[in-house]
Amino acid sequence: MGRAPCCDRTGLKKGPWTQEEDEKLVAYIKKHGQGNWRTLPKNADLERCGKSCRLRWTNYLRPDIKRGRFSFEEEETIIQLHSILGNKWSAIAARLPGRTDNEIKNYWNTHIRKRLLRMGIDPVTHAPRLDLLDLSSLLKPAAYYPTQADLDTLRALEPLANYPDLLRLASTLLSAPTTTSSQPTTEQHMLLPWLIQAQMAQQVSQAPPQHATAADMFLQPSSACQMPGLVHANPAQQLHQDHMVASDYGQLPGYDNQLDYVPGLMQMASDTSNLQWSSPVTSSNNNNNCNVGSGVSTPSSSPAGRVNLASTTAFCANASNIDALIADADGLFDMHLSDLLDVSDYM
DNA sequence: AACGGAACCAACCGCTGTTCA
DNA sequence: GTGAACAGCGGTTGGTTCCGT
The missing domain is CATH 1.10.10.60 (Homeodomain-like)
Structure with a gap:
């Protein structure tokens, strides 16, 4: 368009507003309403551009603005x-x-x-940061009291060695704290064959390109390999727990029930042994435009794709019905993978 | 008390989408 | 149909305050 900037007039005041200016603006709007911001400054006897007046009104002077700390x-x-x-x-x-x-x-x-x-959560994706996770969490229990199960676990993970990101993912899942002991749950052990199968299937179907890690394949919403809900985090829930348990955010609370997520996860794994993961929500609109990064700036440090199902849903639907999407997403918040990801050791 | 860095936040900048002549 | 004017949005800046040394 090449539109000229609105504040190109010289002599217009910039910077902090004075009380006198505020009073002029408030008095004018109270009397005449907002109307045309372009002409407002002149009519209100303000040496400001309309844009500046609008910003001042909407961000500060509006009577319905609540000030003070966020609850x-x-x-x-x-x-x-x-x-x-x-x-x-x-x-x-x-x-x-x-x-x-x-x-x-x-x-x-x-x-x-x-x-x-x-807290180890990517503020863009709302997912746990994979770069903070490593194999040490897997080795930790075995290093202390290596049981046969630990050895089996490590042996089973060997084929993943060439896929560091996938390994980290497995590490995350398998290192989830358990209810009463450091022993992996049955469900966690059940996850192993699936991970191996996924890794092998990937080797057979296509060799990952140099620039795409195994985790990229999992996390790319627009690719054939989607993992909806798997890494869905609910930082708000986590924050709440932190408030309850520790004021120090570097110390995450323990979790007493990770079984909630497992059936869904295992179901997904069993349904999708060929890695063709999809969800009822996204599968109908699974195109490249479903990149949840669209419309949102994504720092280079973030994962290539956003793995938040709710986000994916919202963006795929062009946010045409945000309220409905939010209602749907509220239900999805029941899935707390973040609740099982104890990343405090890596902080 | 003085200083420097961190944190905070109001305001600005530049861009996009919409409206209208 | 075209392009200027406008409103609004998100990212960024810069001044001020806070806090630790």
């Missing part, structure tokens, strides 16, 4: 909505009465984002 409930809502909507601050703000998009954005960048990073 925990608001924080939880922001995290959940962000996992669905991404950096759609205005959409998030629309669901937080009294909060502006700018305020939420600032709060995210200064508080929540850093907190998630400390």
